[in-house]
Amino acid sequence: MKQEDINKKEEQRMYYDMMLSELYVAKNEVIEEPPVAISAGTYKDYDYELKEFIERPLPIATYGNITFIQAPPKTCKSFLVSLLSTVYLNDTAGKRGGNFRGHREGRGVLHFDTEQSKYHAKKMFSRPFRITGRDFEEYNSFVLRELSANDKLGFIEWYMEEHGENVGLVIIDGIADLCHDTNDQKESSELVQRLMTLTSKYNCALLTVIHTTKTTNLAGGHLGSFLAKKAETVMDLSQNEIMGGQITVKCKDARNQKFEDFDFGVDKYGLPKIITPPTLTNF
Secondary structure (H helix, E strand, C coil), X not given: CCHHHHHHHHHHHXXXXXXXXXXXXXXXXXXXXXXXXXXXXXXXXXXXXXXEEEEEEEEEEXXXXXXXXXXXXXXXXXXXXXXXXXXXXXXCXXXXXXXXXXXXXXXXXXXXXXXXXXXXXXXXXXXXXXHHCCCCCCEEEEECCCCCHHHHHXXXXXXXXXXXXXXXXXXXXXXXXXXXXXXXXXXXXXXXXXXXXXXXXXXXXXXXXXXXXXXXXXXXXHHHHHHHHHCCEEEEEEECCCCCCCEEEEEEEECCCCECCEEEEECCCCCEEECCCCCECCC
């Protein structure tokens, strides 16, 4: 073996040896369940230490994980995002939030919009204030429309590095604009990996949005596929065919307990409201 190859192999050995202590999971290691950021009602779970069933918040999003909304165009995705951010900021968002609850414990929200002009984005960013009548200093919003895909992601990572120490919920609407080609497998994989690194590094919940294809109703491209595999919760939006004007939200997939389908609508004031409170799915 050439000396160059020997040196390279030794560098690799040292590199992975440094990772060993962080990656290894001991058989007797106690790992706590990720804290809930946003919940939808409660469910009963067996506690092996107490040896009894206890009631827990049913997670929609937990700290350190990704939740994403997939939907076709014009299904009021931004209104649901506004409602979830309001719930997180204000615990319940009053009667509009149904059984949803926020668990932020003083942490803030970063809301990045990648698609809309400042005018339309500002209307979306103002909804938590209009719903609650409160001005949340912990809610900071940004319009990234004019930046390149690389700069959009770069700005988010830079801002988190500088100001992310007390951020609990990060919203990226929509995630496809951080990718040059959502059908590029390598680029999509790297983007999702960088998002997972961000959630782990800052122990924040990430809520993001992606369009579905018209033919398959699947999240677009390889990016959608990678997100579906890595996300904690996948929420699917569609028009309610019976109740006009209402949007049905389904829990398409979840690592935790699933919630039942629920509807939300937008009132005459342009504000979202849960119509069917979510409850635990029967298994």
